[in-house]
Amino acid sequence: MANRTPLMAGNWKMNQDHLQATHLVQKLDWTLRDAKHDHSAVEVAVLVPFTDIRSVQTLVEGDKLDLRYGAQDLSQHDSGAYTGEISGAFLAKLGCTYVAVGHSERREYHHESDELLNAKVKAAYKHGLTPILCCGEPLEVRKAGKQVEHVLAQIEADLQGLPEEQAKSIVIAYEPIWAIGTGEVATPEDAQEVCEAIRGKLSELYSAELADGVRILYGGSVKSGNVAEIMAKPDVDGALVGGASLDAEEFAKIARFQG
Numbered sequence: 001m002a003n004r005t006p007l008m009a010g011n012w013k014m015n016q017d018h019l020q021a022t023h024l025v026q027k028l029d030w031t032l033r034d035a036k037h038d039h040s041a042v043e044v045a046v047l048v049p050f051t052d053i054r055s056v057q058t059l060v061e062g063d064k065l066d067l068r069y070g071a072q073d074l075s076q077h078d079s080g081a082y083t084g085e086i087s088g089a090f091l092a093k094l095g096c097t098y099v100a101v102g103h104s105e106r107r108e109y110h111h112e113s114d115e116l117l118n119a120k121v122k123a124a125y126k127h128g129l130t131p132i133l134c135c136g137e138p139l140e141v142r143k144a145g146k147q148v149e150h151v152l153a154q155i156e157a158d159l160q161g162l163p164e165e166q167a168k169s170i171v172i173a174y175e176p177i178w179a180i181g182t183g184e185v186a187t188p189e190d191a192q193e194v195c196e197a198i199r200g201k202l203s204e205l206y207s208a209e210l211a212d213g214v215r216i217l218y219g220g221s222v223k224s225g226n227v228a229e230i231m232a233k234p235d236v237d238g239a240l241v242g243g244a245s246l247d248a249e250e251f252a253k254i255a256r257f258q259g
């Protein structure tokens, strides 16, 4: 198995204005430092509202914080008459490493199709950003036992035509929709089943070597109390954390899941 550095990414969603963001990032940094967090063993990132990015960049670059940051969405376009949209070029200029693509809240509330998400994944790479491609099934699909085929169809469509050279650095986040913000966490076995199938699909679409190197995260009610058992699964390489990432101490504990 490849040596995949775990990634703990906090998705702040629409929380924290730019002043609160400064405070939260500083607190997260102190907490990780106090705990002597080993950043070479676990990478920590925050996906923040667009309006926070400049403040986070100033802190991370100015104080040389060992923290990656990124956005929660991007436009499929580079520039032009697309009112309200944000180009990947702007995000790259602000030092973003990551950008979430296809979070279930965007798929649902903004009707983002797999075709659009495929264009967004390509736009991210065009501007030097690493997409964190989100996938996951709603409750009725899980109840019908069709979660694996649902997720694999999303992955196949969202990666359509993406060259191997780019796909090898993608991060995939499996987030069963019924476990997001509900307190209902998938069992480690549930997470492993789908993450393993995603790796298998990557192997089929690209190569076993590529599949072995890609990081696959689990998301959905991850807390410090349940992260260790999820991370113990062989195909889970990190977590995409929503609510718990807004509490610096809790998120730092999640990032130190090894103790």
Ligand SMILES: O=C[C@H](O)COP(=O)(O)O
Binding pocket: 011, 103, 175, 179, 180, 181, 182, 183, 219, 220, 221, 222, 240, 241, 242, 243, 244
């Ligand atoms: O992007 C994060 C996920 O939607 C999980 O959110 P949650 O940890 O609040 O359940």
